[in-house]
Amino acid sequence: MNTSAADGFALDRYRIAALSLAMALLFAAATDYIPAFIDAQGRVFGLFQLDIYKDALHVASGLWALAAMLTRRSAVFFLRVFGTLYFLDGVMGVFTGSGYLDLSIVIDGIRNTSWLVKVLSSLPHLALGAIGIAVGWSPWRTQAAVA
Numbered sequence: 001m002n003t004s005a006a007d008g009f010a011l012d013r014y015r016i017a018a019l020s021l022a023m024a025l026l027f028a029a030a031t032d033y034i035p036a037f038i039d040a041q042g043r044v045f046g047l048f049q050l051d052i053y054k055d056a057l058h059v060a061s062g063l064w065a066l067a068a069m070l071t072r073r074s075a076v077f078f079l080r081v082f083g084t085l086y087f088l089d090g091v092m093g094v095f096t097g098s099g100y101l102d103l104s105i106v107i108d109g110i111r112n113t114s115w116l117v118k119v120l121s122s123l124p125h126l127a128l129g130a131i132g133i134a135v136g137w138s139p140w141r142t143q144a145a146v147a
Contacts, residue, residue: 014075015068017135021082021128022065028124029058048121053102061086076136083132090125094118099125 031037032050039046061082068078089099097111097118098104111118 010072012072012075013135014072014079017131018065018068018075018078021079021132022062022069024124024128025058025062025065029055029062047117051102053104053107057102079132079136083129083134083136085129086125087129087133090122090127090129093122093125097121101125 028050031044032055037044041049043049065078065082068074085101089101092105093099095118096105097113098108099122100106
């Protein structure tokens with residue numbers, strides 16, 4: 001899917017993926033400030049607590065995603081690097097309950113919580129990372145091959 005504007009900007013699958021990830025990341029940062037998403041213990045969706053480190057990570061990543069939309073090349077680079085980093089952070093979260101991107105492994109160490117909470121808390125990073133990896137590293141061509 002290519003949507004070309006008069007100035008030559010093409011909204012291709014890489015830029016659409018970067019925009020989608022930017023919206024998801026900025027939404028994640030906002031959830032910490034929307035009472036409807038926070039339970040009585042201050043946990044978002046009843047699973048995890050966001051803090052200034054996580055909020056900063058989500059905002060910085062969202063802004064990086066928006067900036068990556070400027071060129072196809074920067075969008076592909078963003079998707080590949082972001083996807084890999086976030087996916088690996090999610091894998092680490094499944095096993096330790098903490099991640100490295102927000103420094104929680106350094107601040108909190110290995111968390112003593114159930115596997116279900118570890119998995120559910122890590123799903124956002126696993127999913128966002130998987131999208132970045134799938135789109136950024138995809139072998140899809142922008143033009144049809146000539147026989």
